Amino acid sequence: MRIGDAKQTYEADEAIWTTSTQKFWFGLSLLFLLVFPFMADSYLLYLGCLVGIAVISTTGLNILTGFTGLISLGQAGFMGVGAYTVAWLSVNTGLPFPVTLLLAGFMAAAVGILVGLPSLRVKGLYLAIATLAASVFLHFIFAEWESVTGGMGGLSLEPAHLFGWSFQSDFMMYFVIVPLAVLMVLAAANVFRTRIGRAFIAIRDRDISAEILGIDLLRYKLMSFALSSFYAGIAGGLFAYFYRVVTPESFPLSMSIFYLAAVIVGGMGNLLGGILGAAFMTLVPEALKLLTSALTPFYPNAPVFMSPMLEIIFGALIVGFLIFEPHGLAEIWHRIRRFFHLWPFKN
């Protein structure tokens, strides 16, 4: 337990960051995110943008799977809906990108509500299969509805424009993606200190008691689906502006599994976990590649040996984390924090 953080008001007690240490670290992280693009090379910038997109989508899936307890394998499909919405709007209309992004979110949310409809009756693995079916169905639409989606060839779009600025480079996109990611994670944190977020968690923990407390299960499950897919839609829209080409193969089923893994590795039902999980899942494969190229001068045939090993090492790392810390990376972080609460007087 924390000591010495007595509060004078309920407002202060209900804040996201209740200690000055937490505020300090949050400020420092923001500063880092601001300075990062000016220091980083193009490769790191590219990775930064990817992590940002992944954080948004993982946070969305965390709301649905981690907090509301509804397993979904449809996240890539919802991202696809967002990406195609942005691509179609930018090809066919002159709408500025904040508008197209918002519409992408709402479009994905609408599809999410439809996919979520069975969730009142089916739970757990059965719901996973239902959402899997939906994502196969969405993939089919992306590939076959040629007049809108361009079929297998997909759609190419112009860089995002706003007030005469062109968001063509990764550097410019960074300043769209990362602030949005920060904002959306904070908005999610807000939800979980109000009645809506508590209702989600109540449904996850014990849906019968949730009902007795006056929580309408269908309404809140659909709300969770809508919110989660809204996040996916925004992430998908950013993906479209980032790569500027959207094809059915951009959003394979393995991507849904990637996000589910990010939520689980990071820590289900923990927003910080979603961030850590997204970063882990995006960066570790890259780090392993870097390791390979670092080894090449010493072992010339390292690439031959390492390339098949990468997948195995990555998989083993995930399994390792799950065994040693089932509550995810967020729990490791909390343990480190607890250690420093009373350090150096106690360890």
Add this chain to the structure above:
Amino acid sequence: MSILEISNLSLSFGGVKALQEVSFRVPENTITTIIGPNGAGKTSLFNCISGFYKPQQGTISYQGQVLSSGIKPPRRAALGLARTFQNIALFRGMTVLDNIKLGAHVHMKSGLLSALAYFGPARREEIAVRRNIEQRIIDFLEIDHIRRQPVSSLSYGLQKRVELARALAMQPTVLMLDEPVAGMNREEKEDMARFILDIREEWDITVLMVEHDMGMVMDISDHIAVLNFGQVITEGLPADVQKNPEVIKAYLGNSDIDSLRKKLNPEGVAA
């Protein structure tokens, strides 16, 4: 005047008749207790009132209005019917405070958009609810020392108390308690009995309770209904119910009157 009136209620699962033409009244602002042996249908009756079971026959009138089976549990909660469960139904991973706040859910209005923004209406509402819970409920039930703890780390007696707190946060008109003191030690039972009496007197809430602890039932009830094999044997004042030969038979199944008196009226034996 009765706030809740059950008439001719019948419920069966397949061939099992859980309730057979059950009728009784819950007078307003009383502590009414349903007693009866295990399997008599007490919890089934609770589940009918809160809307989980749909009785095949009969009606439940609440504040003069018939609750049709179309009125689902969340709606009944909003109408002021709160309950606790026999096997505690708290959200174990959440803190005590969050559990109690969930009780206030039906009386809060913030939508998704204001929740995402938090600052503004959502925050005002959250703070108002927090203040109300802290000052009225947490203080009253003496659980301020555990408000930050996850429910799973609490003792059984405290968990029961937190469940009562959550039900109170629903601002109920009728509070249904399913075995509020089961598994508690003497001190915890006395606390709980005191809380229940205060709830009736200071909060003007009608209490409907199912309980096996005869000492407490006889001490604090204003009105008792006895259920056996899905039927109401008798209802009335505690003193009358205690003497009723049907009740004696239901509890013992034989004519061992002395040991029954001991069971129904422990104070009398002590005296």
